Amino acid sequence: xxxxxxxxxxxxxxxxxxxxxxxxxxxxxxxxxxxxxxxxxxxxxxxxxxxxxxxxxxxxxxxxxxxxxxxxxxxxxxxxxxxxxxxxxxxxxxxxxxxxxxxxxxxxxxxxxxxxxxxxxxxxxxxxxxxxxxx
Amino acid sequence: xxxxxxxxxxxxxxxxxxxxxxxxxxxxxxxxxxxxxxxxxxxxxxxxxxxxxxxxxxxxxxxxxxxxxxxxxxxxxxxxxxxxxxxxxxxxxxxxxxxxxxxxxxxxxxxxxxxxxxxxxxxxxxxxxxxxxxxxxxxxxxxxxxxxxxxxxxxxxxxxxxxxxxxxxxxxxxxxxxxxxxxxxxxxxxxxxxxxxxxxxxxxxxxxxxxxxxxxxxxxxxxxxxxxxxxxxxxxxxxxxxxxxxxxxxxxxxxxxxxxxxxxxxxxxxxxxxxxxxxxxxxxxxxxxxxx
Numbered sequence: 446x447x448x449x450x451x452x453x454x455x456x457x458x459x460x461x462x463x464x465x466x467x468x469x470x471x472x473x474x475x476x477x478x479x480x481x482x483x484x485x486x487x488x489x490x491x492x493x494x495x496x497x498x499x500x501x502x503x504x505x506x507x508x509x510x511x512x513x514x515x516x517x518x519x520x521x522x523x524x525x526x527x528x529x530x531x532x533x534x535x536x537x538x539x540x541x542x543x544x545x546x547x548x549x550x551x552x553x554x555x556x557x558x559x560x561x562x563x564x565x566x567x568x569x570x571x572x573x574x575x576x577x578x579x580x
Numbered sequence: 581x582x583x584x585x586x587x588x589x590x591x592x593x594x595x596x597x598x599x600x601x602x603x604x605x606x607x608x609x610x611x612x613x614x615x616x617x618x619x620x621x622x623x624x625x626x627x628x629x630x631x632x633x634x635x636x637x638x639x640x641x642x643x644x645x646x647x648x649x650x651x652x653x654x655x656x657x658x659x660x661x662x663x664x665x666x667x668x669x670x671x672x673x674x675x676x677x678x679x680x681x682x683x684x685x686x687x688x689x690x691x692x693x694x695x696x697x698x699x700x701x702x703x704x705x706x707x708x709x710x711x712x713x714x715x716x717x718x719x720x721x722x723x724x725x726x727x728x729x730x731x732x733x734x735x736x737x738x739x740x741x742x743x744x745x746x747x748x749x750x751x752x753x754x755x756x757x758x759x760x761x762x763x764x765x766x767x768x769x770x771x772x773x774x775x776x777x778x779x780x781x782x783x784x785x786x787x788x789x790x791x792x793x794x795x796x797x798x799x800x801x802x803x804x805x806x807x808x809x810x811x812x813x814x815x816x817x818x819x820x821x822x823x824x825x826x827x828x829x830x831x832x833x834x835x836x837x838x839x840x841x842x843x844x845x846x847x848x849x850x851x852x853x854x855x856x857x858x859x860x861x862x863x864x865x866x867x868x869x870x871x872x
Contacts, residue, residue: 456625458727458812459618475801476792489636490792491801514802516632525628527727527805 451483452521453499455508455529462508462529467499470522472515481515481522488517492526494569496577507532509577511570528570535578543571584855587848591841598837604668605830608823612759615820619756622816629809633802636789644796647738647772647803651747656693658715658737658746659683660769662753662814663703664822665722670829672754672762672822673702679764680752695746699733699815715740722819730812734769738807741770753814754821760828762821767814769807 450466471480473495481488494511513526547568554560642648661680663673680703684694697716698704704717716736721729737749748770755765791798 454624454628456628458622458625458809460621461624474792479792487789488792489632489789489798491798512805514632514798514805516628516635523628523632525625525632 449483449520451481451485453524454521455510455524455526457513457526457529462531463499463506465499465501467501470497470499472497472524473510474515481517484519485517485522487519488515490515490517492524494566495573496580497524507577507580509535509570509573511566511573530574530577532577532580535574537575537578540571540574540578544568544575547571584848584851587844587851591844591848594837594840594844598834598841601830601833601837605827605834608669608827608830612820612823612827615816615823619816619820622813626809626813629806633806636802645799645803646742647770647799647807650771654692654747656695656746657687658695658697658740658749658770660697660699660733660737660749660751660811660814661703662751662818663698663700663706664818665701665720667702668829669822669826670832672825672829673700673706675762676752676754676764677703677706679766683750683752683766695740697733697737700818722822725815725819727808727812730815731808734804734808734811737769737811738804751811751814753818754825756817756820756824759824762825765817767810769810772803772806 450468451470453463453465453467453470454461455463469480469482471478472490473493474490475493476490478495479490492510492513492515495509496507497510498505498507508529508531510524510526510529512528513524516523516525547564550560550564551568554564642650659680661676663676667673680696684696687694695715696707696712697718698707698714699718699721701719704714704719707714716733718729718733740746741749748768751767751769752764753767754762756762793801
């Protein structure tokens with residue numbers, strides 16, 4: 446195990462969420478979940494709204510991410526996302542309210558395309574938040 | 581000649597003004613600290629983004645995405661002007677508006693139309709008073725804004741560009757140089773020039789990335805976010821500049837109040853002394869008269 450560890454950085458417009466090393470990082474890519482180990486080929490992927498996790502020395506940490514992408518070079522993975530939170534930081538009550546709002550909007554805006562897409566994204570964000578918070 | 585009572589009143593009034601300006605100065609200072617922290621926190625994100633786009637845009641043909649494409653003829657350009665919502669911040673708003681007016685004159689001289697969007701009440705009011713047609717305006721955003729506000733403004737600008745209503749999009753915002761200096765800055769948002777994005781990227785050989793989804797779709801996903809990032813950067817700089825400008829203006833105002841109070845007190849003391857002397861003379865005169 447002379448191999449170097451993978452460096453992980455998660456940044457959002459408001460803060461640098463994580464800057465650490467990890468054994469493995471698993472991200473929700475738009476074309477399916479993918480895992481990254483050290484020595485991965487250079488890789489760029491858009492990320493879906495979803496949960497990502499990383500393992501470091503047997504400890505696993507979960508984050509909810511949305512609106513981002515991942516850049517992988519051999520030794521480093523950078524997640525650049527519009528929002529990223531640890532499960533413990535998530536306000537479950539707020540996520541639940543957001544889900545209810547989104548559901549109401551979905552029901553109301555069945556006809557309009559853009560509204561529909563936005564409400565759906567909001568719904569998925571809130572559901573991912575709740576899922577990650579429950580970990 | 582002002583009477584003693586008038587002077588006392590005037591001093592009390594100036595003192596009250598000073599209290600207000602001092603309070604505003606402190607509020608602006610606190611808000612400036614907050615705005616600066618936000619700028620600090622945003623930096624890693626912006627840098628990661630610029631780095632990545634720099635790595636990426638080497639070896640990319642402009643035809644790959646409309647955001648890279650330069651129109652052969654520019655008939656109309658979009659301009660997003662950021663100002664503050666409130667005044668009492670020195671020449672902050674005026675400088676920004678002047679920069680916009682200058683830009684529009686230049687475009688006008690070249691026969692190019694301008695579609696203007698104002699973020700901030702002061703800019704909107706200025707152009708509205710002059711009966712200038714605004715494409716869009718956003719007011720009351722500065723008190724509390726986050727990334728989503730920038731997204732909304734950027735989305736409108738991008739859709740104008742994509743639907744062909746404008747061929748270029750610019751942004752004017754205040755650049756925060758330090759607490760004493762803020763300058764209007766003109767930024768070209770669209771089309772994105774790959775050369776401009778690469779300058780911040782680290783040197784070294786370009787990496788051959790695997791894309792997921794394929795590069796066209798990936799850019800489709802990424803480039804709007806890049807414009808959002810530029811827009812949010814403008815928001816942050818403008819907000820920090822506004823608070824810095826207000827802080828400086830209110831500091832000056834407080835100092836002027838102090839000076840005014842000193843001078844008025846001097847005048848008041850003279851007037852009081854004159855009144856006392858006059859009274860004394862009256863008394864002495866009266867006593868002399870009685871004696872005689």
